[in-house]
Amino acid sequence: MNPSVFILGIINGGHGVPFFAMRFREALFHFSAIFDMLEATVPRDAPERLLLEREIFGRKAMNVIACEGSERIERPETYKMSHMRNLRAGFRQLPLDKDMVSLAKDRLKSYSHKDFETEEDGQWLLQGWKGRIVYALSTWMPDR
Numbered sequence: 001m002n003p004s005v006f007i008l009g010i011i012n013g014g015h016g017v018p019f020f021a022m023r024f025r026e027a028l029f030h031f032s033a034i035f036d037m038l039e040a041t042v043p044r045d046a047p048e049r050l051l052l053e054r055e056i057f058g059r060k061a062m063n064v065i066a067c068e069g070s071e072r073i074e075r076p077e078t079y080k081m082s083h084m085r086n087l088r089a090g091f092r093q094l095p096l097d098k099d100m101v102s103l104a105k106d107r108l109k110s111y112s113h114k115d116f117e118t119e120e121d122g123q124w125l126l127q128g129w130k131g132r133i134v135y136a137l138s139t140w141m142p143d144r
Contacts, residue, residue, distance in 0.1 A: 079136035
C-alpha cells in the first residue's frame with residue numbers, strides 16, 4: 001500500500017499516559033463529555049445508545065482505567081502529540097479544504113445539538129462537546 005494522502009481521525013485524549021492518577025483524570029473528563037453528549041442527544045431507551053454505552057464506550061473506559069501494561073489496549077493521545085508523531089515519521093500535514101470545513105460547520109449547525117462544536121486549530125478540524133475536544137481530523141502526505 002502506498003497512499004499519496006491519508007486522512008487521520010483520532011480520539012483526542014490524554015488518557016494514554018502510564019500514570020494512573022493522570023490517566024484517570026483525563027479519562028473522567030473525556031468519557032464524561034461522551035456520556036453527556038449521549039444523554040443530551042439520544043433517548044435513554046434507544047437500543048443504539050445502550051450498545052454505545054455498554055459495548056463501545058463502557059469497554060473503552062474500563063480498559064483505560066482498570067488495565068495496565070500489555071492488557072491496556074486503549075492509549076489515545078492528544079491531536080498535538082499525533083501531529084508531532086506524524087512529523088517525526090516523515091509526513092507533512094496538508095491544509096484543510098475551506099469549502100469542506102464550511103460544509104461541516106453548516107451541517108453541524110443545522111442538524112445537531114447546540115453544544116456540539118467544530119473549530120480549526122492550524123490544519124486540524126476539531127470536533128467537541130461543551131468546550132472539550134473529543135475528535136480531531138487532518139490530512140497528511142509523505143514528505144518526499
